[in-house]
C-alpha cells in the first residue's frame with residue numbers, strides 16, 4: 001500500500017497512462033493537474049469524499065478487512081425474517097393498514113422470534129446483534145410492510161443501552177426485547193421537526209425529580225406504548241425522560257390519520273404537570289442531543305433498510321408479474337425496454353444496498369457515521385420512490401388497484417422520506433460533513 005492507499009496507486013497508474021496518451025495534444029492538462037492534486041490528499045483526509053474511505057470499494061479500512069458477505073447467523077436471520085413476513089405479516093398487512101390499528105399479536109410474535117431485541121445485549125435478553133443485523137431485519141420485514149418496524153421502540157433500546165442507568169437497562173430492556181413492552185420516541189412538536197432548537201416542552205426541577213409539560217405531534221404508537229422517551233428542555237438543556245402514559249398528567253389529544261405506515265398509529269399528546277422521578281431521566285441533564293444523535297444514526301440505517309425493502313418487495317412482485325404476463329404473443333419480460341428498466345432499477349437498488357451496508361458496517365466498528373447513514377437514507381429515499389413507481393408502471397393497469405400492495409408501498413416509502421429526518425435534512429448532514 002502506498003501513502004495514498006490502494007486507490008491512490010490506481011489513480012497514479014491511470015494518470016501515467018493519460019500522460020502517455022494525451023499529453024501530445026495538451027488538451028487535458030488542467031484535468032491532469034487536478035488528478036495530481038487529488039493524489040496529494042492523504043488517505044485519511046475526511047474531505048476526500050468516499051474514494052479512500054469507502055470500505056466496500058477498497059476492501060480494507062484502517063487495517064480492518066471489510067466483508068459484506070452475510071455470516072451464517074445473518075443468513076439465518078434473513079431467512080427467518082423473510083418467512084415471518086410472508087407467513088405472519090402478509091395475510092394481515094392490508095387490514096391493519098386500512099384500519100390504522102396496531103398489530104399486537106404480530107408484535108408479540110416478533111418478540112418471541114427475537115426480532116424486537118435484535119440489537120439488545122444477550123445479558124438483557126436480546127440477540128446481541130449490531131446495525132447490520134438490524135438492517136437485515138428491517139429490509140426483510142419491509143418487503144412486506146415497513147409499518148411493522150416500530151422505529152421508536154428500537155430508538156428507545158439504543159438510548160437505554162448507551163445512555164441509560166444500569167437499573168433502567170435491567171428493568172426495561174428485557175421487557176422491550178420480549179415484546180412485553182412497546183416503546184415510542186417523542187421529539188416532534190408543532191414548532192419542532194427538522195430542528196429541535198425551538199423545543200417548547202419543559203422539564204422543571206423539583207426536589208427529587210422533574211415536572212414535565214409540553215405537547216408532541218406525529219408520535220408513532222404513543223397511545224399503545226408502555227414507555228415513551230420524551231424530549232424536553234431542562235434547566236441544563238435538552239434532556240430525555242421515560243414517561244409512562246398510564247400515569248396522571250398524560251393526555252392523548254388526537255389519533256392522526258397518516259397516508260402511510262398506518263399499522264404504527266400516530267398521535268398527538270400532551271403532558272401537563274407530569275411528575276417524573278430523577279431515576280426516569282436517561283443520561284445526564286442537558287445530554288439529550290447526544291442520546292438523540294446516537295439513536296437517530298441507527299434509525300437512519302433502519303429507515304434506509306426499510307426503503308430498500310419496500311423497493312425490493314415492489315420490484316420482486318413486478319418481476320414475477322412481467323415474466324408471466326403476455327401481451328399479444330410476447331411475454332412482457334422479453335421486451336427490450338422493459339428489460340432495461342429492470343436492469344436499471346436493480347442496479348440502483350444494489351447501490352443503495354452497498355451504501356447501507358457500508359453505513360451499518362461503520363456503525364458496528366464503533367464509528368459515528370453521520371455522513372454515511374445520511375447518504376444511505378438519502379439515496380434509499382430517492383431510489384425507493386422511483387422503483388415503486390416504476391414497478392407499478394411495469395404491471396400496467398394491474399398494479400393500480402388497492403388490493404395489490406403497490407399503493408401501500410408508495411405511501412409507506414413517502415412517509416419514510418420524512419419520518420426520522422427528511423431527505424433535505426440528510427442533504428444538510430452530508431454537506432455539513434463535507435463543507436463544514
Ligand SMILES: Cc1cc2nc3c(=O)[nH]c(=O)nc-3n(C[C@H](O)[C@H](O)[C@H](O)COP(=O)(O)OP(=O)(O)OC[C@H]3O[C@@H](n4cnc5c(N)ncnc54)[C@H](O)[C@@H]3O)c2cc1C
Pocket residue numbers: 152185186187188192193194195217218219220258260261266415416418419420421422423424425428
Ligand atoms: C409517518 C411519520 C411518523 C413520524 N413519527 C414520529 C415519531 O414517532 N416521533 C417523533 O418525534 N416524530 C415523528 N415524526 C415527525 C418527523 O420526525 C418530522 O415530520 C420530520 O422530522 C420533519 O419535520 P416537520 O414535519 O416539522 O417538517 P419541517 O421541519 O416543517 O420541514 C418542512 C419542509 O422543509 C424542509 N426543511 C426543513 N428544514 C430545512 C433546512 N434546514 N434546509 C432545507 N430544507 C429544510 C423539510 O425537509 C421539509 O421538506 C413522524 C413523521 C411522519 C411523517
